[in-house]
Amino acid sequence: MGPLSVNELISENTNLFLAFVIGTAFGFVLESSGFSSSRKLAGVFYGYDMVVLKVFFTGAITAMLGLLFFSLFGWVDLDLVYVNPTYLTSAIVGGIIMGLGFIMGGYCPGTSFCGASIGKIDAMVFIIGLFLGVSLFGAGYDWWEKMYLAKFLGSPKISESLGLSDGVFALLLILVALGMFWAAEWAEKKFPREEY
Amino acid sequence: MKPRIWLALFVIPLGLIIAAVPQNTSHPYKLTASQLLEEVNTRTQFITPETVADMIVKKDPTLQLIDVRSQGEFEKFSLPGAINIPIADLLSEEHSGIFDQDAKMNVFYSNSTLMANEAWMLTRQLGYENNYVLEGGLNYWFEVILNPQEPASTSPDEEFAKYDFRKGASQALGGGTVSAQTPETNSAAPKPAIKATPKKKKAAGGC
Numbered sequence: 001m002g003p004l005s006v007n008e009l010i011s012e013n014t015n016l017f018l019a020f021v022i023g024t025a026f027g028f029v030l031e032s033s034g035f036s037s038s039r040k041l042a043g044v045f046y047g048y049d050m051v052v053l054k055v056f057f058t059g060a061i062t063a064m065l066g067l068l069f070f071s072l073f074g075w076v077d078l079d080l081v082y083v084n085p086t087y088l089t090s091a092i093v094g095g096i097i098m099g100l101g102f103i104m105g106g107y108c109p110g111t112s113f114c115g116a117s118i119g120k121i122d123a124m125v126f127i128i129g130l131f132l133g134v135s136l137f138g139a140g141y142d143w144w145e146k147m148y149l150a151k152f153l154g155s156p157k158i159s160e161s162l163g164l165s166d167g168v169f170a171l172l173l174i175l176v177a178l179g180m181f182w183a184a185e186w187a188e189k190k191f192p193r194e195e196y
Numbered sequence: 197m198k199p200r201i202w203l204a205l206f207v208i209p210l211g212l213i214i215a216a217v218p219q220n221t222s223h224p225y226k227l228t229a230s231q232l233l234e235e236v237n238t239r240t241q242f243i244t245p246e247t248v249a250d251m252i253v254k255k256d257p258t259l260q261l262i263d264v265r266s267q268g269e270f271e272k273f274s275l276p277g278a279i280n281i282p283i284a285d286l287l288s289e290e291h292s293g294i295f296d297q298d299a300k301m302n303v304f305y306s307n308s309t310l311m312a313n314e315a316w317m318l319t320r321q322l323g324y325e326n327n328y329v330l331e332g333g334l335n336y337w338f339e340v341i342l343n344p345q346e347p348a349s350t351s352p353d354e355e356f357a358k359y360d361f362r363k364g365a366s367q368a369l370g371g372g373t374v375s376a377q378t379p380e381t382n383s384a385a386p387k388p389a390i391k392a393t394p395k396k397k398k399a400a401g402g403c
Contacts, residue, residue, distance in 0.1 A: 061207060068214045074222070079323065085258075085299040152257035154299035165219055171211035178208070181200050 027114055036115040038106025038122055045103050047191040050184035057177040064170055088151035105129065227320055241316050242331040243303055245341050246358070249365035252276050260300040261330075264315045265307065275305065275337070276369065283311050286318055295324045305330035305337075341365050 010018075034040050034051065043049025070076040102108055105126045107115060112130065115123025141148075159169035227235075235241065251259040252275065261278035263270045270280040281291055283306075295302065302319075304312035304327065312329045319327045330337065339345075344362035347355040 058203070065207065065210050065214065069210075071220050072214070072217060074220060077323070079296065079298070080325075083298055087257075149255075149257050152299075154297055165215075167214040167217060167219065171215040174207050174211040178200070178204050181203075185200065 027117065030111060030114045031118060035111045036118055036120065036123070038115065038120075041108070041111060042103060042106045043193075047187035048193040050188055053184055054181055057180060061170075061174050061177050064173065068166060068170055083155035083157075085155050086153040087149060088153055090148045090150070093147065101129075101133075227323065232317070232320060235320070241313070241320075241327070241329045242309075243328045244331050245337050246361060246365070248275075248303055248330055249341050249362075249369060253365060253368045258299065258301050260294070260302045262294070262302055262304050262315070263306070264304050264311045269307075273334075275334075278305075281315075283315055286315055295319045295322070295327065297324075298326065300326065302327045303330050304328070306333050308333040308335055341369065 030036070033055065035055075040049050041052055044052040067076065067078065067081065071078045098108070105112070105122070107123055107126045109130060112123045112126040116127055137144075157166070159166050162169065164172075248259070248261070252261075259277070261275050263274050263278045263280045264283045264286070265280075266282050267280055270278075270282075274280070279294075281294070285291065304315045306312045309329055309332060312333060316327050316329045332339075340362055344359055344366055347359055
């Protein structure tokens with residue numbers, strides 16, 4: 001396999017160990033950037049702190065450019081990169097539930113563990129809720145199986161459905177992201193909060 | 197300068213470059229002959245009829261059955277939900293989207309496994325994943341799913357569990373002879389055993 005594919009070169013256990021190291025580093029960076037504060041995270045809904053939006057879009061365009069350039073150089077085969085399959089109905093319903101949980105709890109799953117690790121009680125309660133939700137979903141799977149699997153679309157790409165090449169779509173997304181950063185900083189000035 | 201300006205100065209030129217260059221559509225990491233031989237030896241391409249029957253009954257949306265026999269044979273009999281791609285048309289442009297994807301599990305079948313295996317080898321050589329072969333082909337399917345034979349009374353319990361599953365699947369998929377007999381000979385529950393469907397081993401990400 002290619003230079004960047006470590007599958008089958010390293011053992012499953014080494015893989016898990018590397019995942020642990022990378023995960024720890026990720027959690028550390030998340031915490032030190034303030035992502036363990038539910039007020040900071042909820043700020044994206046009220047406009048006073050848009051750091052979540054900025055971080056995730058910067059991450060997305062960095063990864064996107066990286067993959068496209070690596071593919072251009074022949075370092076990765078994009079067809080071997082796993083794309084989460086789309087089940088439209090469950091994506092919409094799940095997105096609504098996730099958004100509601102986000103604004104009510106002030107965390108998303110990853111950051112709740114980040115908050116809990118520095119002893120935040122609201123984050124721990126959030127994690128309990130997370131496990132309750134997962135158990136409920138599993139216990140009632142028969143009831144929502146139909147909806148869960150409805151509108152299966154495979155792994156479509158936005159660039160394909162728009163009829164654009166990946167590169168042109170990437171450029172558009174970069175411009176949109178930069179526009180959003182500009183709007184986000186405008187919002188931060190418009191809805192400032194002294195302390196949070 | 198603001199960080200936003202720095203970021204823009206860095207990513208906009210990169211975006212312009214990537215928009216201007218042609219896309220790399222080659223697949224540099226095709227299977228080598230020895231890797232293919234390894235897969236053939238370990239028989240990883242085969243999916244048992246039980247697994248396929250289970251997925252059909254559960255209406256698993258990730259299953260895509262592909263009949264590689266001729267159109268005439270396909271019209272005479274085909275498995276539920278199967279599409280017909282005769283092996284002669286395998287490489288035509290219009291079908292490449294079916295094979296070159298990451299979401300569905302393609303299962304090739306023919307009367308035996310010969311043609312299905314040929315189709316699997318071709319798609320595997322092209323570097324496509326998620327292509328499998330129905331073990332034993334339609335002949336074996338008829339034998340074990342549509343007309344399952346009751347195992348001898350001295351058989352181990354697993355044989356009976358397998359038989360119960362096959363009988364259940366046979367009823368669900370419209371097997372001929374089973375409904376005619378009264379299935380009261382066995383004390384075990386007639387409910388088909390739930391079998392785990394093979395999941396892809398790739399990791400999924402999240403927030």
